[in-house]
Amino acid sequence: MVESSMVKVLDTFRVLPPPPGSVPTVSLPLTYYDMPWLSCHNVQRLFFYEFPHPSLHFMETTLPMLKRSLSLTLQHFFPYAAHIMCPRSPDKPFIRYTEGDFVTFTVAESEEDFNHVVADYPRDVELLHPFVPQLPSEEVTEEGIRVLPILAFRVTVFPNSGICIGSTYCHAIGDGKSFMHFMRSWTSVCRSGATDGDLILENSLPMINKDVIKDPAGLELAYLKNYWHWVSSRGENSAPTKDIPVDKVRATFAFDQARIERLKQLVTTGDTEQSHISTFVVTCAFIWVSLIKSKVTPANNLSNNDDDDNKFYYFMFPSDCRNRLEFPVPSTYFGNCLKPCIVNVKKSELIGEDGIVLAAKAIGRTIKEAKRSGLEWAENPGSAIIERAITGRLTTIAGSPKLGVYDTDFGW
Template sequence: MASSYTMNIVDNIHVSAPAGSVPTTTLPLTYFDIPWFHSAPMQSLFFYEYLHPTSHFMQTTLPIFKHSLSLTLQHFFPLAAKLMCPPPPLKPYILYTDGDSVPLIIAESTADVNHLKANYPRDIKLLHPFVSQLPPSTITSDGIRVLPIMAFKVTVFPNTGICIGMAHNHVAADGSAFMHFVRSWSSVCKSKGDLTFLDDVSRRPFHNRDAIKDPAGCNDVALKGYWHWVSSWRENLGPTKEMSVDRVRATFVLTRDQILKLKQWLGIQCKNNSNNFEELQISAFVVTCSIMWICMIKSQENELGANSYDVDDKFYYFLFAVDCRGRIEFPLPVTYFGNCLAPGIIRAKKGELMGVNGIVAAAKAIAKKVKEMEIGALKEVEKGPSNLEEMFRSGHQYHVGISGSPKLRLYDMDYGWGRPIKIEFIHIDDGGSLSLAESRDEPGGMEVSLVLRENQMDAFTAAFAESLKVF
């Protein structure tokens, strides 16, 4: 059903760290950062209840909101900096200079917040007006491409709510690093500018890139990919691809009780089907990913229908990212700011996943990969390019990726208006990816958002409901 509402831009400003608080700084990029040049910006929406008119926000809330952002940026300065992308054979880097700023758009809308934040399927275009967009890149006189790193758009729904739209370039920060920034900013905002949260050195971001070691020569491989990207970037400046008109977004919730029952059931099934089950941990993450992967495959097979001629030994792939900060030979502090992710890639045959014990096969495969990466994450980084190439060659309908983690505690981000009432990740709109977060409503629950074609979403919903009947 089409929604009718107004959207007005109230203000367009820039926020920078306090003048003179951060010296001119250059940060090199590592092999954890460079591969993300191929990625679209990370875009998220945080919805909050806000029972005040727009005038109250502009006069009372916005000054504190801007001031707290400014104070926080002096510690998280790379997000206000620029990505410098020189041509080959030079290396890319982050450059911060005094006065660098972050764009912040303030808007007002009459849209129905209850509809925007709903879990039921809605057209993906419904949320796009509230999404922040990064400014366009520029080119210096000496041929260096300059990319902005972060931008915000805050939409006020008078007497109802607020939506904070966030966008950032993944090259500068992974989810853990970016949410470290958001958590720090929201804490400073809630305390009306009190920096006590960041007075503790252990809570401040760690920017030393020399801590990243490269025993396997991963940086050389990453740079070759970057040089190809920066040399051909003009070819990628064509019209933005239109999303399919029938794509919808929905959120599925697993309660704590459902997850516990799933873990117990899977534990029994895995023990009956493997002598090595005691070595694997069937966690809430494994349980959630397993059921979502199987439901995605079933919805895809339903859509292909009679046109599907795949044999049972056709491989399906599942991709998740693992935080390497404590899982590599040179452990990094949890506050390391940048990217530090390894790709966990699982493949399993269609016959195994579509069989009667499909969810068991999925759980065993995911749990095994999680266990392997607890001590061997760097090996997965080394093998990442070739493994990802194999996965992408299989075709988009044969691989599923999941982003986010309940460990990020997204629903703890309180700016002083209470916890978020809904969080959405817009960068999954191209389909094939799921976003995972802890449940807002109860500890131990999970919520997963995804985007599919409308008929495929119907099939996914049916498969999800059917899966829960087993318990």
């Protein structure tokens, strides 16, 4: 993580589920939905809030409730305070919670201009990195078991202007729906000022039971083999690394309702397929086509030939499988339950006059198929993604509007 001279760490805490003994020592297996994420980068999210108060006010009034409400929430979402245990081959990785496990919670202060940090216009790609927490270093036991931390928070105060709550977590513990369930629970306890999280969360407790994920096709063995192949190719003590681009900018592009409606009309005009056309579909189509066109310049277009125009380009997005499988998985299930959906369209069609229309209809068809196809996607786990990724023609997105990230309200 890039540190900035304009960000100063004020304190670091360990937040545990209360009270001692409230959560017993427990081990949870990783399912075949969880294991593929062990080889992926950690998930990082930043939540920004206006907060027109000095740092001292935050430290004395807001911070104690943030820590207390987080502790109460972890009593029910205890896997986030646990560790992922990765034994040597051929044993299977699992989640292990032991009394005393905690979430690292860092408090910092920034001299950056809050309005500049949260602006939509392009800014240096490294600007946001100092607000992202680092997970504690992984450890290796005497038995050779790798012990992976799962979650860390970093709260950065911008005096008299704002707050950033940064999170980093291991995706193998759960998907975006599980994490946002946890965040909404934390915010509800914080807003209420409650001293007993049970009173607030009793109607929305996570279902922490891996037995609900069935394996009628015997997929777990295939995923476990993939995991051990990845470990052997990287070395057991190595973690995924990610180069930080130094010549990039980051920007936000906001679509208002009027633009969304125009895109929908463009796609649905003359549509005889009755395609699945939603805000998500037309936004993804617009982004995908725009990204591909942005790489087509007069210089490189002259060097391109018909072969490239006739090649398939790929777009991948996640689909939540809860309540869509052959076996019931409740919406409050804690863990990963995502299906990767991949769309294939030729480049010549995407950059053509009707590129957005064709992209939107292809994405819509893929969503419809995902709702019908059950577990068929996993018969050859990971291979479809890898094959497309190595072509350099795969665009992926993460998250979903249904996660309600922008509704994360601590009451400020």
